[in-house]
Amino acid sequence: MAYSDRVRGVFGSQLDEIREKGLFKQERFIHSAQAADIEVEFPSGADVRKVINICANNYLGLSSHPDVVKAAHEGLDSRGYGMSSVRFICGTQDIHRQLENKMTEFLGTEDTILFPSCMDANAGVFEAVLTSDDVMISDRLVHASIIDGMRLCSAQHDTFKHSNVEHLEKKLQLHADKRLKLVINDGVYSMDGDAARLDEIAELCEKYDAMLFVDDSHASGFIGKTGRGTHEKCGVMGKVDIITTTFGKALGGASGGCVSGRKEIVEMCRQKARPYLFSNTIAPVVVSGVLKVLDILSASTERRDKLEANTAYWRKGLTEAGFVLKEGDTPIVPVMLFNAKLAQDFSRDLYEEGIYAIGFFFPVVPNGQARIRTQISAGHEINHLDKALDAFRKVGKKHGILGLSKGEIIDKYGL
Amino acid sequence: MAEMKDIVLEYVREEYMEDEDEELNYDTPLISGGIVDSFSMVSLKRFLENKYNIQIPDEKATPEAFDTVNSIVALVQEYIK
Numbered sequence: 244m245a246y247s248d249r250v251r252g253v254f255g256s257q258l259d260e261i262r263e264k265g266l267f268k269q270e271r272f273i274h275s276a277q278a279a280d281i282e283v284e285f286p287s288g289a290d291v292r293k294v295i296n297i298c299a300n301n302y303l304g305l306s307s308h309p310d311v312v313k314a315a316h317e318g319l320d321s322r323g324y325g326m327s328s329v330r331f332i333c334g335t336q337d338i339h340r341q342l343e344n345k346m347t348e349f350l351g352t353e354d355t356i357l358f359p360s361c362m363d364a365n366a367g368v369f370e371a372v373l374t375s376d377d378v379m380i381s382d383r384l385v386h387a388s389i390i391d392g393m394r395l396c397s398a399q400h401d402t403f404k405h406s407n408v409e410h411l412e413k414k415l416q417l418h419a420d421k422r423l424k425l426v427i428n429d430g431v432y433s434m435d436g437d438a439a440r441l442d443e444i445a446e447l448c449e450k451y452d453a454m455l456f457v458d459d460s461h462a463s464g465f466i467g468k469t470g471r472g473t474h475e476k477c478g479v480m481g482k483v484d485i486i487t488t489t490f491g492k493a494l495g496g497a498s499g500g501c502v503s504g505r506k507e508i509v510e511m512c513r514q515k516a517r518p519y520l521f522s523n524t525i526a527p528v529v530v531s532g533v534l535k536v537l538d539i540l541s542a543s544t545e546r547r548d549k550l551e552a553n554t555a556y557w558r559k560g561l562t563e564a565g566f567v568l569k570e571g572d573t574p575i576v577p578v579m580l581f582n583a584k585l586a587q588d589f590s591r592d593l594y595e596e597g598i599y600a601i602g603f604f605f606p607v608v609p610n611g612q613a614r615i616r617t618q619i620s621a622g623h624e625i626n627h628l629d630k631a632l633d634a635f636r637k638v639g640k641k642h643g644i645l646g647l648s649k650g651e652i653i654d655k656y657g658l
Numbered sequence: 659m660a661e662m663k664d665i666v667l668e669y670v671r672e673e674y675m676e677d678e679d680e681e682l683n684y685d686t687p688l689i690s691g692g693i694v695d696s697f698s699m700v701s702l703k704r705f706l707e708n709k710y711n712i713q714i715p716d717e718k719a720t721p722e723a724f725d726t727v728n729s730i731v732a733l734v735q736e737y738i739k
Contacts, residue, residue, distance in 0.1 A: 381697070383695065390697070393697070399700075400697050401697075401698075401700065402695070402698045402701070404676060405676065605692065606692065609692050610691065610692050
């Protein structure tokens with residue numbers, strides 16, 4: 244055995260350091276299905292409490308939808324539990340290709356390839372498509388999985404200021420000599436809830452002969468008039484060359500993701516993307532569930548319309564109560580508290596009031612931008628939102644921040 | 659070398675700062691403070707190399723060496739002939 248006390252001590256001291264900084268993450272155990280109302284054990288060993296969940300990525304409320312659950316059962320019965328193979332050996336069923344075709348149609352692209360997760364899609368796509376003759380130019384707030392994917396790719400890398408198209412244009416000019424240029428964005432940014440200015444960015448990409456990449460994980464299914472994503476919202480369907488997205492959020496919330504876009508790029512991923520080549524196929528039960536989700540969304544926009552109305556109600560309620568919000572119109576609504584300890588205390592007090600929402604602070608968000616990130620769902624009814632608003636008002640009053648500006652909250656609590 | 663300090667400071671402000679009110683001085687921690695991330699450090703290195711006509715070896719371009727305007731200036735001075 245080589246796991247000596249010394250080795251144990253190395254990890255122990257690192258973990259202690261994380262604890263001392265107040266950054267130690269603990270899971271909360273949920274004893275029910277994912278929904279607006281959940282039953283939570285927190286801390287571990289405490290009595291289970293019924294609380295309202297306002298921090299899930301369950302934007303369309305489909306995670307436990309009876310039709311999706313039924314379709315998953317049927318998939319389990321007809322196609323079995325697992326495939327025990329990667330896609331290209333003996334892990335591709337008819338339903339896998341069906342889902343790829345349906346996603347292509349839904350997103351308005353040329354072709355699609357499934358990955359075990361969107362994290363894997365982002366880990367594989369850059370390396371499969373680009374070489375050291377190329378450049379990736381990414382928004383500075385893109386998701387961690389994109390950053391990891393870019394690290395695995397030999398292309399040069401540069402960044403532009405968040406959503407700053409003027410800065411992006413300078414970078415496109417700077418890298419004019421590269422064989423291929425890829426401009427990389429999130430469709431909706433998960434921490435701030437703002438959407439990329441894809442119309443302007445797509446125009447720049449055309450002007451400078453650059454390809455456009457969007458991770459639409461926080462948009463697919465509900466952003467845009469018929470929920471196709473940020474490219475629909477911005478009127479640039481057909482102009483985004485690579486879309487990555489997840490089935491782990493609005494599209495049923497189980498797992499899995501994909502790369503969808505130009506057919507040559509999808510084909511390159513099928514030949515070269517390592518998470519596709521060396522990781523197991525998506526389980527048939529999940530594929531069957533997502534197929535049903537796409538049927539539901541293609542038949543009616545009712546759920547994304549309800550989500551839009553809920554989001555407007557929630558934003559209006561919080562604004563009238565006197566909170567400082569990040570501006571935007573997506574279901575990600577960050578309530579800004581700026582101070583990390585205040586965000587933690589606020590989250591704990593909300594839990595006491597029966598509301599489950601998490602505080603985010605450095606290094607997840609920049610220093611001095613601590614917040615409670617709330618996420619609205621079509622699974623919420625107005626009475627859920629009213630109860631949550633009551634709790635926010637009560638806790639906001641307790642901490643004396645209602646009606647205060649950013650500067651006044653910082654003066655009171657520091658950064 | 660006050661001039662170099664100010665050139666680097668101005669570049670950092672222009673290239674990396676989102677909020678104009680944010681404080682930036684010669685000792686503001688850039689990387690450990692979250693102003694410059696490891697990818698963005700690459701463009702800072704390229705700026706310095708082009709501006710001062712030097713080559714900074716990758717192994718010297720550490721997050722520590724790039725953490726403040728003062729430490730960046732010290733690094734650049736090592737390579738100016």
